[in-house]
Amino acid sequence: MENNEVKKINPEEEVQLTESEIIEQMQVRMDKLAVLKDNGQNPFEQLTYNVTHHTNEIRDNYAELEGKVVAVAGRLLSKRGMGKVSFCDLHDRTGKIQTFTKIDALGEDAYKAWQKLDIGDIVGVEGEVFTTHSGEISIRTTSYVLLSKALRPLPNKFHGLKDMELKYRQRYVDLIINPSVKDTFEKRSAIIKEIRRFMDDRNYIEVETPILNTIPGGATARPFVTHHNSLDIDMFMRIAPELYLKRLIVGGFERVYEIGRLFRNEGMDIKHNPEFTTIECYEAFTDLRGMMELTENMIASCCMKVNGTCDIEYQGKQFCLKPPFARVTMTDAVKQYSGIDFSNIKTDAEAFEAARSKGLEPEAHLRRGEILNLFFEVFVEENLIQPTFICDYPIEISPLTKKKNDDPTLTDRFELFIDGREYANAYSELNDPIDQRERFADQLKKREQGDDEANLIDEDFCMSLEYGMPPTGGMGMGIDRLVMLLTDSASIRDVLLFPTMKSLDK
């Protein structure tokens, strides 16, 4: 009995001890903060700092700045104390510079306080630009201000932050400690900026259409459902902006594009995130050929912008993104990689027979065009390494696309493949309202067969076509995947600042 009681008390004490020990390094920093506050130097009361130069300006204009006094601000990420002299690396958004701090120059009190600074603290440093004996461009500190205190320790600077989960959940730490991460997101920004410039130069206007939809349309995908309280209706996060953008072509804009987030309630993997960014554009009086030219030139422009060349390496493979890209019909591609020539296959029964001859078991309700697409996915896709436009998609899987004038089983559509992945999807847009209603009716049939991703009828969209839409080319492209390709990133999560993660709450 007594023994048990003793055992009960001891573990409790241990638990309390360990809890305080967990935050050992934080406690040290809190204590330092308390001392600063006692001395009237609360870093969190600082409002501004007059930065005269960024670190790259000092490096780039050293000859001019040598001997001049500059003021820089940033985060301390490395300390090398030598007693009465210490060296630190101060990082700002442009890079880093070494500070050289001497007790003679600062005075004993200020120098002691400088020595108390922690890795991660944000400081403003004023001093003269010079080069150390070992050749490092540095700032000889004459005064400094602690602008913010880091209460948490940063990861080891040599190994960085490697834990994928922590990188994604605490991207701010990843950005502080891993320079290549910042580079990727700077390139992402440059790519999106270049897309805008490219489109604006072609006299497109950028528009914004609803993200909250009452009918999710424009793609075959499961939507996220949400609820509007005062209207008391369920709403859907958009799966594509297509039907809205085409209404704007009806309205007379002639050239519109939208860059924005789409939401699809589907599985996540190395190339899918539930929310992702696309550009979608529509141009009146052009068609699929116009969209091909636009697409390949847009990609090449973005690549030149961030890589300075169209010849790039992605995940160990070489790619040439120089236009024009290859153009192959789906039927020809399927013939090349599977040996089956669908131009000789006219009926659903023949298509099933061909599928079985290749060891495929298509679902019973599939039709010829869907089986052709199945062949494409199974035998062709993974082989499309260099940029290739696959053209002439079957009508069954293209409910918003114009039929080919010379073959009503096919539509005037392409998808762009690079490294076996889809990057863009484009059509000569279907502008025949009667045909469009038939296509929706066909989709409805699919829905009744249990395909909960088939398109819903959007009556207002059909009505807009009845007012007349000019012949139009349209294209949509996944920007995240483009950024992956151009920054040699393996996972979509590496090009999203805050990829979707499960909550840690219980």
Next chain:
RNA sequence: GCACCUUUAGCUCAGAUGGUAGAGCAACUGACUCUUAAUCAGUGGGCCCCGGGUUCGAGUCCCUGAAGGUGCACCA
């Protein structure tokens, strides 16, 4: 959804066959007036992912769960 893998100090990682946890960096103390992964000496720091079980004894073996990664499925 299925399969496999991972989870140990703030970070990066070791911990054969079960015997109460180690290193490097980071932190703390001291030395050091040109270092740059500074160096040297010393010190502290652990709910070994959570919860069960087997066992005299579990970081290690078994079961359940969580989070993450990869592949498949689903899918732009």
